[in-house]
Amino acid sequence: xxxxxxxxxxxxxxxxxxxxxxxxxxxxxxxxxxxxxxxxxxxxxxxxxxxxxxxxxxxxxxxxxxxxxxxxxxxxxxxxxxxxxxxxxxxxxxxxxxxxxxxxxxxxxxxxxxxxxxxxxxxxxxxxxxxxxxxxxxxxxxxxxxxxxxxxxxxxxxxxxxxxxxxxxxxxxxxxxxxxxxxxxxxxxxxxxxxxxxxxxxxxxxxxxxxxxxxxxxxxxxxxxxxxxxxxxxxxxxxxxxxxxxxxxxxxxxxxxxxxxxxxxxxxxxxxxxxxxxxxxxxxxxxxxxxxxxxxxxxxxxxxxxxxxxxxxxxxxxxxxxxxxxxxxxxxxxxxxxxxxxxxxxxxxxxxxxxxxxxxxxxxxxxxxxxxxxxxxxxxxxxxxxxxxxxxxxxxxxx
Numbered sequence: 001x002x003x004x005x006x007x008x009x010x011x012x013x014x015x016x017x018x019x020x021x022x023x024x025x026x027x028x029x030x031x032x033x034x035x036x037x038x039x040x041x042x043x044x045x046x047x048x049x050x051x052x053x054x055x056x057x058x059x060x061x062x063x064x065x066x067x068x069x070x071x072x073x074x075x076x077x078x079x080x081x082x083x084x085x086x087x088x089x090x091x092x093x094x095x096x097x098x099x100x101x102x103x104x105x106x107x108x109x110x111x112x113x114x115x116x117x118x119x120x121x122x123x124x125x126x127x128x129x130x131x132x133x134x135x136x137x138x139x140x141x142x143x144x145x146x147x148x149x150x151x152x153x154x155x156x157x158x159x160x161x162x163x164x165x166x167x168x169x170x171x172x173x174x175x176x177x178x179x180x181x182x183x184x185x186x187x188x189x190x191x192x193x194x195x196x197x198x199x200x201x202x203x204x205x206x207x208x209x210x211x212x213x214x215x216x217x218x219x220x221x222x223x224x225x226x227x228x229x230x231x232x233x234x235x236x237x238x239x240x241x242x243x244x245x246x247x248x249x250x251x252x253x254x255x256x257x258x259x260x261x262x263x264x265x266x267x268x269x270x271x272x273x274x275x276x277x278x279x280x281x282x283x284x285x286x287x288x289x290x291x292x293x294x295x296x297x298x299x300x301x302x303x304x305x306x307x308x309x310x311x312x313x314x315x316x317x318x319x320x321x322x323x324x325x326x327x328x329x330x331x332x333x334x335x336x337x338x339x340x341x342x343x344x345x346x347x348x349x350x351x352x353x354x355x356x357x358x359x360x361x362x363x364x365x366x367x368x369x370x371x372x373x374x375x376x377x378x379x380x381x382x383x384x385x386x387x388x389x390x391x392x393x394x395x396x397x398x399x
Contacts (some may be wrong), residue, residue, distance in 0.1 A: 003120040004034040007379040008100060010113035012093035014075065015102035019144040021076035022053040027109070028075060031137060034116050035060045038123050045155055047147035055140040055147035059156055059337050062119070066131025066178075067397040069390070070166040072149065072351055073117045074141030077104035078368050085370045095336070098376050105374040107367035111169025112137065114379055118386035129394040134163070141347055149347040152355055163355040164397070165321045167389070168348045169362030172340075178333040178385075181361035183322055184263040184315035185349055186234055188273055191305040193218050193283065195300055199256040206295075211258035212246060213292040214300035219244075219260050221286035222279065227266070233315055234267030234341050237275070265344075266358040272310040281306070311345045318356035320396055325360060328389040332381055360385075 004010050011324045013034075019025030032042045040060040053236075058075075080090040080103050088094040088101035106108075112135075119133060136156065140148025146177040173179040195215045202206025219241055229239035241262045266275045286301040318323065322339065330336045337360075351357040362382060366372045 003118040003164045005117050007114045007383045008376055010116055011110050014109040015093040015104055018091045019075050019090050020079050023141055024056055026054045028058045028274055038120055047151040049146050052144055052146050057152045061134040064131045067130040067164040070134045070136055070163040072136045073108050073112045073169045074138045076139040076142045078167035080140050081370055085336045087371050099373040101373045103372055106171045106362045106364055108170055110362035110374045114382040116185045116388050117383045121387050122390050129390055140233040157342050166351050166355050166357040168359040168363040169215040170346050170359045171362045171367055172359050173363045177381055178329045178337050180340045181337045183339045185345055186267055188265055188311040188345050190258055190263045192259055192261045192305045195258045197256055197304045200254045201254045202254055208254040209255045215258040215260055216285045217289050218283050221282040228269045231267050235362055237266040239264040242290050267315050272312055314352045315354050317359055320354050324393045325389050328385050331388055332385045
């Protein structure tokens with residue numbers, strides 16, 4: 001029986017599936033074809049919610065007596081952008097100068113391809129791990145993330161599934177394979193501040209109340225002073241204003257409303273609730289300031305609208321998981337990776353409610369770009385790291 005031991009062949013099969021979110025594109029079918037010869041049972045539940053596209057997901061398990069390791073990832077990819085700008089077609093998996101080109105090559109079909117190759121080699125050489133291995137793969141990570149990992153976890157847990165640890169195959173390495181393991185993530189929260197003014201003629205400001213002036217006071221309070229200086233494990237909390245809009249095409253009209261949208265990435269100094277309270281407090285204090293509103297005696301009339309589903313900060317402290325993976329990397333490439341909580345969010349934010357989770361995958365330099373690509377040498381090295389990790393993690397669990 002031919003087992004899927006070649007990560008490049010696995011990846012080529014996945015790239016050729018045009019699974020631009022929310023389309024399945026044949027990618028989950030390709031995975032099922034790889035996994036069944038390895039003894040995995042495969043289920044592909046579809047989840048739905050009003051106002052969002054239906055999403056097909058995959059849960060596969062190879063059962064054994066011992067601990068249970070979950071590999072998590074996604075087969076959906078972002079759009080290709082200007083296809084004519086690609087050096088090689090985005091869904092052809094063409095190889096040039098030792099690199100495979102294609103949308104999803106590093107984010108994150110490559111990680112999935114390597115993990116399957118690692119399991120296949122382990123099965124071929126050792127008959128399989130001393131425990132259970134599962135793959136939890138969504139088609140909704142690059143989309144709204146509503147009908148994907150969260151519901152797939154709930155569905156699997158409802159069937160009695162329990163996991164001892166998880167590794168997410170996102171491209172965690174900034175420059176070279178082995179740079180970094182993600183052991184946590186900052187929280188993320190988004191909202192909009194809306195200031196209501198009074199529309200009027202720009203030449204007669206005394207008859208109007210310019211909401212932009214009020215908004216300037218509020219935005220100033222959000223940006224200064226800093227929320228904190230960072231912690232032992234996390235970067236400093238940071239708020240970015242991502243949009244300011246008045247919806248006003250005229251240059252001689254004071255607008256009636258101004259809106260600023262922001263995102264804040266917060267560390268373990270805060271919870272989603274306490275950072276919201278701090279933002280409310282800052283805005284309330286700033287509303288009464290007259291720096292940008294001379295002559296105005298009433299506070300700025302504002303409202304704040306929070307976006308749904310904040311991401312909560314978390315830190316993984318499972319020594320067995322972290323140390324085993326770190327040593328696997330060191331064995332393969334001769335150096336120990338940094339442990340980091342930098343960057344944005346991932347589906348690890350959902351998995352951490354079920355088991356300890358870390359993230360480790362390919363180099364992310366070209367993710368979401370035109371000519372996304374991965375070095376074939378990196379595919380082989382990551383496969384070796386994953387195989388070593390599988391062997392050592394189960395050995396430590398069985399000891």
